[in-house]
Amino acid sequence: MTKKAKICLIITVLLLAVGVGSIFALRFFSREGHIASVYQHGQCIRTIDLSQVREPFEFTVTSDLGGSNTIRVEPGRIAVIDATCPDKICVHTGYISTSLSPITCLPNELVIEISGGESTSLDAVVQ
Protein backbone atom coordinates (compact mmCIF):
# COMPACT_ATOMS: atom_id res chain seq x y z
CA MET A 1 0.00 0.00 0.00
CA THR A 2 2.75 2.42 1.01
CA LYS A 3 4.78 1.65 -2.06
CA LYS A 4 1.73 1.96 -4.28
CA ALA A 5 0.93 5.39 -2.83
CA LYS A 6 4.49 6.50 -3.37
CA ILE A 7 4.42 5.45 -7.02
CA CYS A 8 1.03 7.15 -7.38
CA LEU A 9 2.44 10.36 -6.00
CA ILE A 10 5.52 10.30 -8.19
CA ILE A 11 3.41 9.70 -11.30
CA THR A 12 1.05 12.52 -10.36
CA VAL A 13 3.89 14.93 -9.76
CA LEU A 14 5.53 13.94 -13.05
CA LEU A 15 2.29 14.38 -14.99
CA LEU A 16 1.75 17.80 -13.46
CA ALA A 17 5.31 18.82 -14.20
CA VAL A 18 4.91 17.78 -17.85
CA GLY A 19 1.57 19.62 -18.03
CA VAL A 20 2.79 22.87 -16.55
CA GLY A 21 6.02 22.65 -18.57
CA SER A 22 4.14 22.26 -21.83
CA ILE A 23 1.93 25.28 -21.05
CA PHE A 24 5.01 27.44 -20.69
CA ALA A 25 6.66 25.88 -23.74
CA LEU A 26 3.55 26.55 -25.84
CA ARG A 27 3.42 30.11 -24.67
CA PHE A 28 7.08 30.59 -25.51
CA PHE A 29 7.01 29.07 -28.96
CA SER A 30 3.69 30.54 -30.04
CA ARG A 31 5.00 34.05 -29.56
CA GLU A 32 3.99 36.29 -32.43
CA GLY A 33 6.46 36.88 -35.22
CA HIS A 34 7.32 40.28 -36.58
CA ILE A 35 4.27 40.65 -38.78
CA ALA A 36 3.40 43.60 -41.03
CA SER A 37 -0.29 43.72 -41.97
CA VAL A 38 -1.45 45.78 -44.94
CA TYR A 39 -5.04 47.00 -44.63
CA GLN A 40 -6.97 48.50 -47.49
CA HIS A 41 -10.47 49.95 -47.08
CA GLY A 42 -10.45 48.39 -43.60
CA GLN A 43 -9.68 44.85 -44.83
CA CYS A 44 -6.38 43.07 -44.26
CA ILE A 45 -5.14 42.29 -47.77
CA ARG A 46 -1.66 41.00 -47.02
CA THR A 47 0.54 39.97 -44.11
CA ILE A 48 4.31 39.72 -44.28
CA ASP A 49 6.55 38.19 -41.64
CA LEU A 50 9.35 40.78 -41.63
CA SER A 51 11.67 38.44 -39.72
CA GLN A 52 11.54 35.99 -42.66
CA VAL A 53 12.39 38.57 -45.34
CA ARG A 54 15.87 37.97 -46.80
CA GLU A 55 15.77 39.90 -50.08
CA PRO A 56 14.03 43.29 -50.33
CA PHE A 57 10.98 43.36 -52.59
CA GLU A 58 8.35 45.84 -53.75
CA PHE A 59 4.70 45.62 -54.65
CA THR A 60 1.99 48.09 -55.58
CA VAL A 61 -1.45 48.22 -54.04
CA THR A 62 -4.19 49.84 -56.10
CA SER A 63 -7.12 51.36 -54.25
CA ASP A 64 -10.76 51.02 -55.28
CA LEU A 65 -10.75 54.81 -55.24
CA GLY A 66 -8.24 54.94 -58.09
CA GLY A 67 -4.98 55.74 -56.26
CA SER A 68 -2.06 53.44 -55.58
CA ASN A 69 0.80 52.97 -53.12
CA THR A 70 4.10 51.26 -53.80
CA ILE A 71 5.33 49.34 -50.77
CA ARG A 72 8.92 48.24 -50.21
CA VAL A 73 9.72 45.44 -47.80
CA GLU A 74 13.21 44.96 -46.38
CA PRO A 75 14.46 42.62 -43.65
CA GLY A 76 12.73 43.83 -40.50
CA ARG A 77 11.12 46.93 -41.95
CA ILE A 78 8.55 48.24 -44.42
CA ALA A 79 7.77 51.57 -46.12
CA VAL A 80 5.57 53.20 -48.71
CA ILE A 81 8.10 54.53 -51.22
CA ASP A 82 5.73 56.02 -53.77
CA ALA A 83 2.08 57.01 -53.83
CA THR A 84 -0.45 58.85 -55.95
CA CYS A 85 -2.01 60.64 -52.97
CA PRO A 86 -1.71 64.44 -52.85
CA ASP A 87 -0.32 64.76 -49.32
CA LYS A 88 2.35 61.99 -49.49
CA ILE A 89 2.17 61.61 -45.71
CA CYS A 90 2.56 57.84 -46.17
CA VAL A 91 5.82 58.36 -48.08
CA HIS A 92 7.09 61.00 -45.62
CA THR A 93 6.52 58.47 -42.87
CA GLY A 94 9.46 56.41 -44.11
CA TYR A 95 10.34 52.93 -42.88
CA ILE A 96 8.61 51.47 -39.85
CA SER A 97 9.86 48.51 -37.84
CA THR A 98 7.76 48.46 -34.67
CA SER A 99 4.13 48.46 -33.65
CA LEU A 100 4.47 51.97 -32.25
CA SER A 101 3.97 53.93 -35.45
CA PRO A 102 1.83 52.66 -38.31
CA ILE A 103 1.90 53.99 -41.87
CA THR A 104 -1.34 55.64 -42.90
CA CYS A 105 -2.51 56.85 -46.30
CA LEU A 106 -5.91 58.40 -45.74
CA PRO A 107 -6.67 59.32 -49.39
CA ASN A 108 -6.11 55.72 -50.52
CA GLU A 109 -7.48 54.20 -47.29
CA LEU A 110 -4.31 52.22 -46.67
CA VAL A 111 -2.85 51.33 -43.26
CA ILE A 112 0.25 49.27 -42.56
CA GLU A 113 0.66 48.05 -39.00
CA ILE A 114 3.28 45.86 -37.39
CA SER A 115 2.63 43.42 -34.59
CA GLY A 116 5.07 41.38 -32.52
CA GLY A 117 8.78 41.69 -33.01
CA GLU A 118 11.28 43.06 -30.56
CA SER A 119 9.62 44.81 -27.71
CA THR A 120 10.88 48.29 -27.02
CA SER A 121 10.75 49.97 -23.67
CA LEU A 122 8.31 52.54 -25.06
CA ASP A 123 4.52 52.29 -24.92
CA ALA A 124 3.91 54.91 -27.60
CA VAL A 125 5.70 57.57 -29.66
CA VAL A 126 4.38 61.11 -29.78
CA GLN A 127 4.60 62.66 -33.23
Add this chain to the structure above:
Amino acid sequence: MKRTPHKFSGRTALICVLVILVACTAFFSNRNQQMREANVSDVALGTLVNVRLYSQIPQGALNSAANAALGRARELEDIFSVYSEDSEITYVNQNAAAGPVHVSDDFYAVLERSLYFAQLTDGAFDPTLGRLIQLWGIGTENARVPSESEISPFVGKKNYEHVILDEEEHTVYFENSDFSLDLGGIVKGYAADEIKKLLMEEYDIASGLINLGGNIMTIGSRPDGQPWTLGIADPKNPQDSSQTVASMAVTDKTFVTSGDYQRYFEDENGNRYHHILDGSTGYPADTHLSSVTIIGNTSMDADALSTACFVLGEEKGMELLESLDGFDGVFIGSDGHLSATEGVSGQLQMTETQSETQAEIQTETQEE
Protein backbone atom coordinates in the same frame (compact mmCIF):
# COMPACT_ATOMS: atom_id res chain seq x y z
CA MET B 1 10.18 14.45 10.46
CA LYS B 2 11.45 11.09 9.38
CA ARG B 3 11.91 10.63 5.67
CA THR B 4 11.56 6.88 5.62
CA PRO B 5 9.56 5.42 2.68
CA HIS B 6 6.90 3.81 4.85
CA LYS B 7 5.78 7.26 6.04
CA PHE B 8 4.21 7.81 2.62
CA SER B 9 0.81 6.52 3.51
CA GLY B 10 -2.12 6.66 1.11
CA ARG B 11 -3.48 9.58 3.09
CA THR B 12 -0.30 11.66 2.68
CA ALA B 13 -0.35 11.02 -1.05
CA LEU B 14 -3.98 12.07 -1.25
CA ILE B 15 -3.28 15.29 0.64
CA CYS B 16 -0.34 16.06 -1.63
CA VAL B 17 -2.44 15.56 -4.75
CA LEU B 18 -5.22 17.74 -3.32
CA VAL B 19 -2.79 20.53 -2.48
CA ILE B 20 -1.39 20.45 -6.01
CA LEU B 21 -4.90 20.45 -7.49
CA VAL B 22 -5.91 23.46 -5.40
CA ALA B 23 -2.74 25.27 -6.48
CA CYS B 24 -3.51 24.52 -10.13
CA THR B 25 -7.11 25.70 -9.76
CA ALA B 26 -5.88 28.92 -8.21
CA PHE B 27 -3.37 29.32 -11.04
CA PHE B 28 -5.96 28.86 -13.76
CA SER B 29 -8.73 30.88 -12.13
CA ASN B 30 -6.23 33.66 -11.72
CA ARG B 31 -5.61 33.43 -15.44
CA ASN B 32 -9.32 33.94 -16.04
CA GLN B 33 -9.14 37.25 -14.21
CA GLN B 34 -6.08 38.36 -16.06
CA MET B 35 -5.83 41.69 -17.87
CA ARG B 36 -7.53 41.63 -21.22
CA GLU B 37 -6.63 43.93 -24.06
CA ALA B 38 -8.70 45.58 -26.74
CA ASN B 39 -6.76 47.25 -29.54
CA VAL B 40 -8.78 48.91 -32.30
CA SER B 41 -7.97 51.46 -35.02
CA ASP B 42 -9.98 53.47 -37.48
CA VAL B 43 -9.57 56.53 -39.64
CA ALA B 44 -11.36 59.55 -38.18
CA LEU B 45 -10.71 63.27 -37.80
CA GLY B 46 -8.33 63.09 -40.72
CA THR B 47 -5.96 60.73 -38.98
CA LEU B 48 -5.51 57.19 -37.68
CA VAL B 49 -7.21 56.78 -34.32
CA ASN B 50 -5.90 53.90 -32.23
CA VAL B 51 -7.40 52.90 -28.89
CA ARG B 52 -5.69 50.35 -26.62
CA LEU B 53 -7.53 49.40 -23.45
CA TYR B 54 -6.63 47.07 -20.59
CA SER B 55 -9.12 45.76 -18.06
CA GLN B 56 -10.31 42.63 -16.29
CA ILE B 57 -13.86 43.08 -17.54
CA PRO B 58 -15.10 40.45 -20.06
CA GLN B 59 -13.62 40.69 -23.54
CA GLY B 60 -16.99 41.55 -25.09
CA ALA B 61 -17.51 44.53 -22.80
CA LEU B 62 -13.94 45.68 -23.37
CA ASN B 63 -14.41 45.54 -27.15
CA SER B 64 -17.65 47.53 -26.81
CA ALA B 65 -15.79 50.21 -24.88
CA ALA B 66 -13.08 50.43 -27.54
CA ASN B 67 -15.64 50.63 -30.33
CA ALA B 68 -17.59 53.30 -28.47
CA ALA B 69 -14.36 55.31 -28.34
CA LEU B 70 -13.98 55.10 -32.12
CA GLY B 71 -17.66 55.98 -32.51
CA ARG B 72 -17.14 59.16 -30.49
CA ALA B 73 -14.22 60.12 -32.77
CA ARG B 74 -16.38 59.64 -35.88
CA GLU B 75 -19.17 61.66 -34.27
CA LEU B 76 -16.76 64.57 -33.77
CA GLU B 77 -15.49 64.25 -37.32
CA ASP B 78 -19.06 64.75 -38.56
CA ILE B 79 -19.17 68.03 -36.65
CA PHE B 80 -15.70 69.45 -37.34
CA SER B 81 -14.66 68.29 -40.82
CA VAL B 82 -14.15 71.31 -43.07
CA TYR B 83 -13.88 68.89 -46.01
CA SER B 84 -17.43 67.65 -45.57
CA GLU B 85 -20.36 69.56 -47.08
CA ASP B 86 -22.66 68.22 -44.38
CA SER B 87 -20.61 69.03 -41.28
CA GLU B 88 -21.69 71.52 -38.66
CA ILE B 89 -18.56 73.62 -39.17
CA THR B 90 -19.30 73.95 -42.90
CA TYR B 91 -22.83 75.07 -42.05
CA VAL B 92 -21.52 77.63 -39.54
CA ASN B 93 -18.92 78.93 -42.01
CA GLN B 94 -21.60 79.42 -44.65
CA ASN B 95 -24.20 81.04 -42.43
CA ALA B 96 -22.74 82.70 -39.32
CA ALA B 97 -21.93 85.99 -41.06
CA ALA B 98 -25.61 86.42 -41.96
CA GLY B 99 -26.78 86.05 -38.36
CA PRO B 100 -26.29 84.03 -35.16
CA VAL B 101 -26.26 80.27 -35.77
CA HIS B 102 -27.27 77.80 -33.07
CA VAL B 103 -24.56 75.18 -32.50
CA SER B 104 -24.13 71.84 -30.67
CA ASP B 105 -22.51 71.51 -27.24
CA ASP B 106 -19.38 69.98 -28.77
CA PHE B 107 -19.03 72.80 -31.27
CA TYR B 108 -19.60 75.48 -28.68
CA ALA B 109 -17.11 73.99 -26.23
CA VAL B 110 -14.32 73.72 -28.80
CA LEU B 111 -14.90 77.14 -30.33
CA GLU B 112 -15.10 78.84 -26.95
CA ARG B 113 -11.78 77.31 -25.87
CA SER B 114 -10.23 78.16 -29.26
CA LEU B 115 -11.14 81.82 -28.87
CA TYR B 116 -9.72 81.80 -25.34
CA PHE B 117 -6.37 80.52 -26.63
CA ALA B 118 -6.43 82.93 -29.58
CA GLN B 119 -6.73 85.85 -27.13
CA LEU B 120 -4.20 84.37 -24.73
CA THR B 121 -1.58 83.84 -27.45
CA ASP B 122 -2.35 87.04 -29.35
CA GLY B 123 -3.33 85.02 -32.40
CA ALA B 124 -0.42 82.56 -32.45
CA PHE B 125 -3.20 80.00 -32.19
CA ASP B 126 -5.93 81.26 -34.49
CA PRO B 127 -9.11 79.26 -35.26
CA THR B 128 -10.18 81.74 -37.97
CA LEU B 129 -7.56 80.89 -40.60
CA GLY B 130 -9.87 78.61 -42.61
CA ARG B 131 -9.56 80.57 -45.85
CA LEU B 132 -5.78 80.94 -45.58
CA ILE B 133 -5.44 77.20 -44.97
CA GLN B 134 -7.62 76.54 -48.01
CA LEU B 135 -5.51 78.92 -50.10
CA TRP B 136 -2.29 77.04 -49.31
CA GLY B 137 -4.04 73.69 -49.66
CA ILE B 138 -1.29 71.88 -47.76
CA GLY B 139 -2.20 68.21 -47.55
CA THR B 140 -4.46 68.42 -50.59
CA GLU B 141 -3.77 68.01 -54.30
CA ASN B 142 -4.10 71.81 -54.66
CA ALA B 143 -1.07 72.56 -52.45
CA ARG B 144 0.88 75.54 -53.84
CA VAL B 145 2.60 78.72 -52.76
CA PRO B 146 0.03 81.51 -53.16
CA SER B 147 1.04 84.94 -54.46
CA GLU B 148 1.54 87.92 -52.14
CA SER B 149 -1.69 89.50 -53.36
CA GLU B 150 -3.62 86.35 -52.57
CA ILE B 151 -2.17 86.12 -49.05
CA SER B 152 -2.32 89.79 -48.02
CA PRO B 153 -6.10 89.93 -47.36
CA PHE B 154 -5.59 87.35 -44.59
CA VAL B 155 -2.50 88.77 -42.89
CA GLY B 156 -2.73 90.12 -39.34
CA LYS B 157 -6.51 90.34 -39.36
CA LYS B 158 -7.13 88.82 -35.90
CA ASN B 159 -10.55 87.71 -37.07
CA TYR B 160 -10.96 85.68 -33.88
CA GLU B 161 -11.94 89.02 -32.34
CA HIS B 162 -14.93 89.07 -34.67
CA VAL B 163 -16.42 85.74 -33.61
CA ILE B 164 -19.25 86.42 -31.19
CA LEU B 165 -20.50 83.66 -28.91
CA ASP B 166 -23.77 83.83 -27.01
CA GLU B 167 -23.64 81.43 -24.10
CA GLU B 168 -27.33 81.56 -23.26
CA GLU B 169 -28.55 81.17 -26.80
CA HIS B 170 -25.66 78.83 -27.67
CA THR B 171 -25.05 80.70 -30.91
CA VAL B 172 -22.10 81.79 -33.05
CA TYR B 173 -22.03 84.99 -35.07
CA PHE B 174 -19.31 86.32 -37.43
CA GLU B 175 -19.05 90.11 -37.47
CA ASN B 176 -17.74 90.05 -41.03
CA SER B 177 -17.65 87.57 -43.88
CA ASP B 178 -13.89 87.75 -44.55
CA PHE B 179 -12.93 84.56 -42.75
CA SER B 180 -13.93 80.99 -41.98
CA LEU B 181 -13.27 78.70 -39.03
CA ASP B 182 -10.85 75.77 -39.10
CA LEU B 183 -10.61 74.00 -35.75
CA GLY B 184 -8.18 71.34 -36.96
CA GLY B 185 -5.55 72.63 -34.53
CA ILE B 186 -7.58 71.76 -31.45
CA VAL B 187 -10.27 69.21 -32.28
CA LYS B 188 -8.05 66.13 -32.05
CA GLY B 189 -7.17 67.22 -28.54
CA TYR B 190 -10.83 67.67 -27.66
CA ALA B 191 -11.53 64.22 -29.10
CA ALA B 192 -8.84 62.65 -26.88
CA ASP B 193 -10.34 64.29 -23.79
CA GLU B 194 -13.87 63.25 -24.73
CA ILE B 195 -12.86 59.66 -25.49
CA LYS B 196 -11.04 59.41 -22.18
CA LYS B 197 -14.06 60.81 -20.31
CA LEU B 198 -16.37 58.35 -22.07
CA LEU B 199 -14.13 55.35 -21.31
CA MET B 200 -13.62 56.23 -17.66
CA GLU B 201 -17.16 57.30 -16.82
CA GLU B 202 -19.25 54.90 -18.90
CA TYR B 203 -16.97 51.88 -19.05
CA ASP B 204 -14.84 52.12 -15.89
CA ILE B 205 -11.63 51.81 -17.87
CA ALA B 206 -8.59 52.54 -15.70
CA SER B 207 -5.75 51.68 -18.09
CA GLY B 208 -5.36 52.61 -21.71
CA LEU B 209 -3.74 54.60 -24.49
CA ILE B 210 -5.57 56.80 -26.97
CA ASN B 211 -3.49 57.73 -30.01
CA LEU B 212 -4.85 60.21 -32.54
CA GLY B 213 -2.26 60.36 -35.27
CA GLY B 214 0.63 60.69 -32.84
CA ASN B 215 -1.14 62.74 -30.17
CA ILE B 216 -1.27 60.53 -27.10
CA MET B 217 -3.63 60.52 -24.14
CA THR B 218 -2.96 58.03 -21.36
CA ILE B 219 -5.59 56.63 -19.04
CA GLY B 220 -4.20 55.75 -15.62
CA SER B 221 -1.08 53.64 -15.67
CA ARG B 222 -0.01 50.53 -17.59
CA PRO B 223 -1.83 47.27 -16.88
CA ASP B 224 1.16 46.17 -14.77
CA GLY B 225 0.81 49.29 -12.63
CA GLN B 226 3.94 50.96 -14.00
CA PRO B 227 3.72 54.42 -15.58
CA TRP B 228 3.44 54.67 -19.36
CA THR B 229 6.71 55.42 -21.14
CA LEU B 230 6.18 57.77 -24.05
CA GLY B 231 8.85 58.67 -26.58
CA ILE B 232 9.10 61.96 -28.47
CA ALA B 233 9.72 61.39 -32.17
CA ASP B 234 12.92 62.60 -33.77
CA PRO B 235 11.78 65.11 -36.41
CA LYS B 236 14.48 63.73 -38.71
CA ASN B 237 13.28 60.11 -38.28
CA PRO B 238 9.71 60.57 -37.07
CA GLN B 239 8.61 56.94 -37.44
CA ASP B 240 11.69 55.20 -36.18
CA SER B 241 10.84 54.34 -32.60
CA SER B 242 14.47 53.48 -31.88
CA GLN B 243 15.35 57.06 -32.80
CA THR B 244 13.14 58.96 -30.36
CA VAL B 245 14.96 61.97 -28.95
CA ALA B 246 13.67 61.62 -25.42
CA SER B 247 11.18 59.68 -23.36
CA MET B 248 9.25 60.24 -20.18
CA ALA B 249 7.30 58.05 -17.77
CA VAL B 250 3.81 59.40 -17.05
CA THR B 251 0.39 58.47 -15.70
CA ASP B 252 -2.83 60.15 -16.79
CA LYS B 253 -1.08 62.68 -19.01
CA THR B 254 -1.40 63.79 -22.59
CA PHE B 255 1.41 64.44 -25.07
CA VAL B 256 0.63 66.53 -28.13
CA THR B 257 3.18 67.42 -30.79
CA SER B 258 3.10 70.03 -33.53
CA GLY B 259 5.83 69.44 -36.07
CA ASP B 260 6.91 70.50 -39.53
CA TYR B 261 7.88 67.03 -40.69
CA GLN B 262 4.73 65.22 -41.79
CA ARG B 263 2.20 67.52 -43.38
CA TYR B 264 4.17 69.55 -45.89
CA PHE B 265 4.84 69.96 -49.59
CA GLU B 266 7.88 70.99 -51.59
CA ASP B 267 7.87 73.48 -54.45
CA GLU B 268 9.82 72.97 -57.69
CA ASN B 269 12.94 74.46 -56.03
CA GLY B 270 12.81 71.99 -53.17
CA ASN B 271 11.64 74.54 -50.57
CA ARG B 272 9.56 72.89 -47.93
CA TYR B 273 6.27 74.39 -46.76
CA HIS B 274 4.73 72.82 -43.66
CA HIS B 275 1.12 73.09 -42.52
CA ILE B 276 1.36 75.29 -39.42
CA LEU B 277 0.43 78.73 -40.71
CA ASP B 278 1.19 81.97 -38.90
CA GLY B 279 -1.75 84.36 -39.15
CA SER B 280 0.53 87.37 -38.67
CA THR B 281 2.53 86.62 -41.83
CA GLY B 282 0.22 84.39 -43.86
CA TYR B 283 3.10 81.90 -44.31
CA PRO B 284 4.11 78.68 -42.55
CA ALA B 285 5.59 79.64 -39.17
CA ASP B 286 9.35 80.07 -39.46
CA THR B 287 10.68 79.94 -35.91
CA HIS B 288 13.61 77.53 -36.38
CA LEU B 289 11.66 74.77 -34.68
CA SER B 290 11.06 71.24 -35.92
CA SER B 291 8.59 70.27 -33.25
CA VAL B 292 6.98 71.31 -30.01
CA THR B 293 5.54 68.71 -27.65
CA ILE B 294 3.17 69.82 -24.92
CA ILE B 295 2.69 67.67 -21.83
CA GLY B 296 -0.38 68.29 -19.71
CA ASN B 297 -3.61 66.91 -18.34
CA THR B 298 -6.07 68.08 -20.97
CA SER B 299 -5.42 67.32 -24.60
CA MET B 300 -7.56 70.12 -26.02
CA ASP B 301 -5.47 72.76 -24.27
CA ALA B 302 -2.23 70.94 -25.11
CA ASP B 303 -3.25 70.79 -28.78
CA ALA B 304 -3.88 74.55 -28.98
CA LEU B 305 -0.70 75.28 -27.03
CA SER B 306 1.51 73.10 -29.24
CA THR B 307 0.40 75.06 -32.31
CA ALA B 308 0.74 78.38 -30.48
CA CYS B 309 4.25 77.55 -29.21
CA PHE B 310 5.36 76.41 -32.66
CA VAL B 311 4.24 79.77 -34.08
CA LEU B 312 5.64 81.81 -31.16
CA GLY B 313 9.05 80.12 -31.22
CA GLU B 314 11.13 78.73 -28.40
CA GLU B 315 11.65 81.80 -26.26
CA LYS B 316 8.11 83.18 -26.28
CA GLY B 317 6.64 79.68 -26.21
CA MET B 318 8.61 78.84 -23.07
CA GLU B 319 7.44 82.07 -21.46
CA LEU B 320 3.83 81.25 -22.28
CA LEU B 321 4.09 77.74 -20.82
CA GLU B 322 5.84 78.91 -17.67
CA SER B 323 3.03 81.43 -17.14
CA LEU B 324 0.40 78.66 -17.23
CA ASP B 325 -0.40 76.07 -14.62
CA GLY B 326 -0.04 72.39 -15.48
CA PHE B 327 1.57 72.52 -18.92
CA ASP B 328 5.12 71.69 -19.93
CA GLY B 329 6.85 71.76 -23.27
CA VAL B 330 9.72 70.11 -25.12
CA PHE B 331 11.07 72.16 -28.02
CA ILE B 332 13.22 70.62 -30.75
CA GLY B 333 14.97 73.12 -32.99
CA SER B 334 15.59 72.65 -36.70
CA ASP B 335 19.30 72.35 -35.76
CA GLY B 336 18.41 69.39 -33.52
CA HIS B 337 18.90 71.06 -30.15
CA LEU B 338 16.37 70.32 -27.46
CA SER B 339 15.08 72.41 -24.61
CA ALA B 340 12.33 71.82 -22.10
CA THR B 341 10.41 73.73 -19.48
CA GLU B 342 11.56 73.32 -15.89
CA GLY B 343 8.65 71.08 -14.93
CA VAL B 344 9.80 68.21 -17.15
CA SER B 345 13.49 68.79 -17.87
CA GLY B 346 14.42 66.62 -14.87
CA GLN B 347 12.09 63.80 -15.88
CA LEU B 348 13.05 63.53 -19.55
CA GLN B 349 15.25 60.59 -20.44
CA MET B 350 17.47 61.61 -23.31
CA THR B 351 18.21 59.04 -25.97
CA GLU B 352 21.95 58.44 -25.91
CA THR B 353 22.67 59.41 -29.51
CA GLN B 354 21.10 62.78 -28.81
CA SER B 355 23.03 63.54 -25.66
CA GLU B 356 26.05 65.22 -27.26
CA THR B 357 24.03 68.07 -28.67
CA GLN B 358 22.02 68.53 -25.53
CA ALA B 359 24.55 69.23 -22.87
CA GLU B 360 22.26 71.59 -21.03
CA ILE B 361 19.43 69.13 -20.49
CA GLN B 362 21.82 66.25 -20.04
CA THR B 363 23.31 67.75 -16.90
CA GLU B 364 19.87 68.17 -15.41
CA THR B 365 18.95 64.58 -16.18
CA GLN B 366 22.09 63.27 -14.56
CA GLU B 367 21.09 64.78 -11.26
CA GLU B 368 18.30 62.23 -11.00
